[in-house]
Amino acid sequence: MTVTADDLDAAIAQVVAALGPIADRDWSVPAGTLEWTCRQTAEHIGDCLMSYAGQIVVRPTGRYVRFMAEADEKASPAEVLEFAEAGGRILVATVRTASPHVRAYHPSGMADPEGFAAMGCVEALLHGQDIAQGLGLPFDPPRDVCARVLARLFPRAAADLGSADPWHALSWSTGRIELPGLPRLREWRWRGAPLSD
Template sequence: MAVTADDLDVAVSSVVASLRPATGLDWSARAGGLEWDCWHAAEHVGDCLMSFAGQLVARPEKRFVCFMANADEDASPAEVLEFVEVAGRLLAATVRTSGPDVRAYHPTGQADPEGFAAMGCAETLLHGDDIAQGLGLALRPPRDVCARVLARLFPEAVRELAGVDPWAALRWSTGRIELPGRPRSQEWRWRGAPLGE
């Protein structure tokens, strides 16, 4: 039940396809419960995905690679969404060409390619949902990808939330929603390191 580069491709495609029809709307609207507007939330996703690819290429042990990826200031919503897609495809390609023994720094543990793919899926889906909310849309991510991402990043949640929709479980695990009998989590942390390490 590993998270793969194919899962990342599916997550990115799902979000881009959901948001593309809304590129004519006002992306200065607040993105869900975030402090960012929709445009900056999308830029953040692109930066995260590019940074994750950079980590896998450089493989630093104790720090992030020192760069930041930004969209042009005057990029349209369609162009910043294109930035997300390009960054996602670059991370997927990097995951595909990195051996399973590769490790690189992340604050949640020395992550392997699967971990970076899972974190890339989570960043894309969760912030894609934030953007969709800000634009009055509903994101419907692939539940099988959500289940694999949940199992990789929040292994304890798989048992604890058995029977809960994987998308709802992923959003609850990252403090975005309440579930029946479970208040919204105020503190959470996913696991970047491989499960056996």
């Protein structure tokens, strides 16, 4: 696999390391440019990554597994971050134990465990950045993980933006930033299906 459970583990660890020390701040502020608050964004990370794990386990072919996970409404920011980490670690464990031949529904194509790991990295890293931005902190994700995720989910961008910083290329590919000579994307889509399919 190009993107592994270890990559997702590293992405989750980066988010927790960056945001854990600021869990005493007010997480009701907007997360970067999102309409969600920092709390809602962290909760989304946990829900989304648990949902990806559910897809791998149940393997539906035409829809998402019908469940939503949420943090307790009285959870503190530290506890909501713990919820996000739990979702990530559940997906890590699921990817580690799943056969690479498993396929499950995602709107971007029938994804394999590697695809769900890569999508989990994007959700964790980009939304971790949103939360950090909302709380006024820098965020510095692992570039090697970003490069592998970019190559797996956005192969065309990986080829075209080979000289760009992998984090900036990933951020551009998901419509977050402009790059020199490249306007911010208004619409984008990653490839969930394996590159060999």
